[in-house]
Amino acid sequence: MGRRPCCPKEINKGAWSREEDETLSKYVAIHGEGKWQKVALNAGLKRCGKSCRQRWLNYLKPGIKRGDISVDEEDMIIRLHRLLGNRWALIAKRLPGRTDNEIKNYWNTNLSKKLQKHGTPSLSVSSPQNKRNEEEKIKQVHVAPEAPRPRRISAVEYSKIMENNRCSTTTPSPSNKVEGSSDEASFSDFLIDIDQSQLLIGDDSNSKVPQMEEEHINKQVGLTNSPSSSSPSDHCHHLLAEKFDPLETLLDVELKRMASFLGLEND
DNA sequence: AACAGCGTCAACCGCTGTAGA
DNA sequence: GTCTACAGCGGTTGACGCTGT
Structure with missing residues (x-):
């Protein structure tokens, strides 16, 4: 046909x-x-x-930046690529004014060669204290170039996977993990705990940062939470109801970490 | 000056996911 | 449930410009 x-x-x-x-x-x-x-x-x-x-x-489209990619942008691209692999559209979302095509071209023509030449790029943002943690985290979430291409997945499929994982009982919920914890890694651990082989990625342009992460962040910064004090199972239901992108969320955690290194937390 | 080789980047192509009929 | 149109994504191609010989 x-x-x-x-x-x-x-x-x-x-x-x-x-x-x-x-x-x-x-x-x-x-x-x-x-x-x-x-x-x-x-x-x-x-x-x-x-x-x-x-x-x-x-x-x-108005707002498209043309011309040289700055050092900061390059650094960001490298980091995001480590995290996401060749998911240019997702990477582009984090670089205002840059298009996936441009980033892809830049990677293929500049960065991939640089990386081949120098091995792991020296990232400008790294404090010795956090470097090990970060490397550890990147190891965990690193999308190897040779790894099978991540598959986009529907919310329905995700629901099935989550149900299979019995997330309400076995997967730590952000809400109860966060209690009294200022460790944002705990949240990303929660995400990483999802079987990588079943990791799904909903990357459509409308997917928003999940509410659960907002709640988590709100708790981190001491904002009052939504009236529905959520139990783990509530969170699970919330997950099932919403289109959810663990990578997107991981990415935000990673970016926050980067921002804190740079002292840009409030931006 | 002429040519070859190489790098860059805009555009094309094929595939998948989603929505609606 | 199936089909179709459309949107979006990532890999690849090819035209063009630059550089070296």
């Missing part, structure tokens, strides 16, 4: 002209993003919808 070609045959390919860029920008400014097939059709662009989307997101 063949797949229908996504684009008509009589379309432009290759580099976009200035006229095409203008047409696309104007159309999106008026009608907004989305429905890219219609964009291509209605705007009179002889391009396929995918091509329009990509051009907009990677080049025309």
Whole structure:
């Protein structure tokens, strides 16, 4: 069963002209993003919808940073890549103004070579005290390049996995772990405890930082919690109900750690 | 000056997930 | 439950510019 070609045959390919860029920008400014097939059709662009989307997101969209990647950004990319592997879209989300394509290209052309040359890159943010912990943590969550590609997974599948793991009984809940603990690692441990082979990653752009993590953070900073004092099983139900991204959460923990090294905790 | 080799990056391609009919 | 269209992602390609010979 063949797949229908996504684009008509009589379309432009290759580099976009200035006229095409203008047409696309104007159309999106008026009608907004989305429905890219219609964009291509209605705007009179002889391009396929995918091509329009990509051009907009990677080049025309306001706020796109172009040009040199700063040292800080590079450092961040390296760290995020350690954590996430080749999940460029997720990495890009953490670098405002940078696109997944740009980061991917930068990695392939610069960083991968640097890393090959020097082995582990020397990351600028590391205090001796925390370095060991961090290395340990990275070891645990490191996505090896040769590891099978993480699979995106639906909330429904996740629910099944969580139920199989009997999370209400065997998995420590952030809510009871956090009690009296200022150790944010405990929270990431909770995440890491999920069988790596079953680790799922919901990385759609709408996935928000899970409420459970917000609660955790709120507790850390001494904010009052939501009225529903949650039992472990409540948390489990919450997990089941929400689309949840353990990696996303881990990432935030990691970023917070980095921020604390840099003294940027309040930013 | 001419050519080859290499690096960069925009764009393409194929795949998966999701939503709606 | 199945099918289809669409969105999104990551790997790959190819055009172009730069550098070395």
